[in-house]
Amino acid sequence: MLDTSSRFPTLPPAPGVGYKPQHFKEILDASRPVEWLEIHAENYMGDGGRPLAQLRHLADRFPISVHGVGLSIGGEERLDPDHLSRLTHLCNWLQPASFSEHLAWSTHDSHFLNDLLPLPYTSSTLQRVCDHIDEVQEALGRQMLLENPSSYLAFDESTYAETEFLSEIAHRTGCGLLLDVNNVFVSATNLGLDPRAYIDAFPIEKVGEIHLGGHDEDEDDHGAPLLIDSHGREVADPVWALLDHVLERSGPRPLLIEWDADIPEWPALAAEAARAAGALERVPA
Amino acid sequence: MSVDQRQFHDALWDNARDAPAGLRDGQGRPAGARFSVYRNNVAVGLTEALEVSFPAIVKLIGPENFKKVAGVFLRQHPPKSPLIMVYGTEFPVFLESFQPLNHIGYLPDVARLEQALRESYHAADATPIDPGNLANLSEEELTATRMTFAPSARLICSHWPVHAIWAYNLEDGAPKPANVAQDVFITRPDFDPQCHPLSKESGVFFASLLLGNSIGEAFEDAAETSSEFDLAAVLTLLLDTQAITAIHSEV
Numbered sequence: 144m145l146d147t148s149s150r151f152p153t154l155p156p157a158p159g160v161g162y163k164p165q166h167f168k169e170i171l172d173a174s175r176p177v178e179w180l181e182i183h184a185e186n187y188m189g190d191g192g193r194p195l196a197q198l199r200h201l202a203d204r205f206p207i208s209v210h211g212v213g214l215s216i217g218g219e220e221r222l223d224p225d226h227l228s229r230l231t232h233l234c235n236w237l238q239p240a241s242f243s244e245h246l247a248w249s250t251h252d253s254h255f256l257n258d259l260l261p262l263p264y265t266s267s268t269l270q271r272v273c274d275h276i277d278e279v280q281e282a283l284g285r286q287m288l289l290e291n292p293s294s295y296l297a298f299d300e301s302t303y304a305e306t307e308f309l310s311e312i313a314h315r316t317g318c319g320l321l322l323d324v325n326n327v328f329v330s331a332t333n334l335g336l337d338p339r340a341y342i343d344a345f346p347i348e349k350v351g352e353i354h355l356g357g358h359d360e361d362e363d364d365h366g367a368p369l370l371i372d373s374h375g376r377e378v379a380d381p382v383w384a385l386l387d388h389v390l391e392r393s394g395p396r397p398l399l400i401e402w403d404a405d406i407p408e409w410p411a412l413a414a415e416a417a418r419a420a421g422a423l424e425r426v427p428a
Numbered sequence: 429m430s431v432d433q434r435q436f437h438d439a440l441w442d443n444a445r446d447a448p449a450g451l452r453d454g455q456g457r458p459a460g461a462r463f464s465v466y467r468n469n470v471a472v473g474l475t476e477a478l479e480v481s482f483p484a485i486v487k488l489i490g491p492e493n494f495k496k497v498a499g500v501f502l503r504q505h506p507p508k509s510p511l512i513m514v515y516g517t518e519f520p521v522f523l524e525s526f527q528p529l530n531h532i533g534y535l536p537d538v539a540r541l542e543q544a545l546r547e548s549y550h551a552a553d554a555t556p557i558d559p560g561n562l563a564n565l566s567e568e569e570l571t572a573t574r575m576t577f578a579p580s581a582r583l584i585c586s587h588w589p590v591h592a593i594w595a596y597n598l599e600d601g602a603p604k605p606a607n608v609a610q611d612v613f614i615t616r617p618d619f620d621p622q623c624h625p626l627s628k629e630s631g632v633f634f635a636s637l638l639l640g641n642s643i644g645e646a647f648e649d650a651a652e653t654s655s656e657f658d659l660a661a662v663l664t665l666l667l668d669t670q671a672i673t674a675i676h677s678e679v
Binding site: 195252255364369 | 429431432434436437450451454463465473474508510511513514552553554579
């Protein structure tokens with residue numbers, strides 16, 4: 144019999160980390176501050192073996208957030224039905240506390256590009272994204288969260304600000320939003336915008352989860368700073384400062400540290416989670 | 429000016445093209461090198477996925493050469509699914525026809541072995557048979573028995589010392605490969621796939637069983653290859669490694 148009840152129906156307003164198999168033992172031994180885990184959905188779509196065994200084990204102890212990176216919600220083509228059914232299968236047996244995906248596209252002409260590619264913010268892309276989110280929420284039978292992207296460039300044709308675009312999607316589909324504070328800082332730096340003004344315009348009441356990750360610094364053709372969302376180091380100080388501004392508006396929320404490249408030993412990741420715990424403690428509930 | 433996803437996609441794969449017009453920086457200037465961030469993410473991400481899956485090939489040709497080879501491969505064979513953990517199933521066949529590496533004849537077979545290990549790692553869990561089920565059969569029943577292999581079992585047949593080459597490149601203290609052809613049987617008793625190098629006649633026996641032949645038929649195939657075939661040893665290997673999930677005896 145399939146047990147469809149969930150031990151952890153929601154993510155706690157506390158620090159979590161992106162789960163990496165090399166940290167399996169330390170995570171099981173660790174006490175606070177890590178109170179929940181996020182996995183990349185696509186890494187748990189095999190048929191069996193260690194990844195699924197570890198996940199079953201962790202799901203007994205921790206609320207799990209399933210974070211998809213391959214659904215291509217912003218794609219011009221229809222959603223890949225095979226992939227949507229793999230995702231439905233995963234969410235059905237795991238009963239995660241949350242499912243989230245990205246405002247981005249990654250598949251074209253059946254080719255998966257393995258990156259989160261940008262969208263123009265127009266009424267036609269808005270309609271398409273909403274249709275795809277409706278389809279996902281219907282297939283999964285649950286509300287999803289949609290994450291704001293890191294931008295390196297802008298589209299001439301865009302007619303909406305990103306915050307307006309996300310507000311309208313949340314309004315039309317009933318989805319929640321995942322606010323990646325590092326992405327806000329990266330995009331604002333890259334496009335010459337004010338990150339605090341972005342946060343002030345963000346529909347903060349829709350935020351079900353916050354992401355924090357590290358970025359790299361580069362330059363564009365004109366010598367202007369170009370930040371790259373690399374997830375390969377500690378969260379930068381100005382991003383922590385921006386987080387404080389977010390939390391003042393939002394109150395405590397589930398707060399994830401993402402570290403996906405040059406993955407450190409557990410203590411370095413735990414230290415980032417402890418810093419996140421400190422930021423949450425400064426906010427009145 | 430609008431940019432559709434076909435234009436974006438085509439420009440991503442071709443470094444010689446300009447970024448599509450209609451993409452801008454924050455001040456309205458053409459995006460230029462900013463577009464290369466996406467090009468770089470795609471190529472680096474897929475190259476890293478291949479490096480994780482084919483570590484012995486990285487060692488054999490060197491990390492710098494591997495990046496170049498991966499760059500050619502990923503343009504010819506972009507992923508067809510978001511399951512990047514299994515990206516590169518065409519890599520062994522690609523290596524066969526990749527002229528600059530044709531002088532290293534064993535590369536495709538080593539890549540096949542690594543591919544099989546990866547498949548075994550992600551294969552479905554299964555319950556092995558009780559070894560007593562086989563031990564209790566009469567000789568006549570045993571001869572007529574066909575076997576169902578665990579989903580994680582794989583057989584690699586090679587004219588090269590493929591296991592020895594693989595091990596020499598990845599395992600500390602592994603001996604230098606001798607010039608003897610090896611077949612390799614892969615099983616996954618718990619979570620870690622294990623390699624069992626086989627003699628030619630044992631490889632023939634396993635291949636025959638995997639085709640659905642009975643133990644008796646597979647024995648004849650193996651005995652034709654060499655009179656030294658040791659049936660008891662290979663049956664012990666199959667049971668010890670939990671590679672068999674069902675037996676079917678029809679006498």
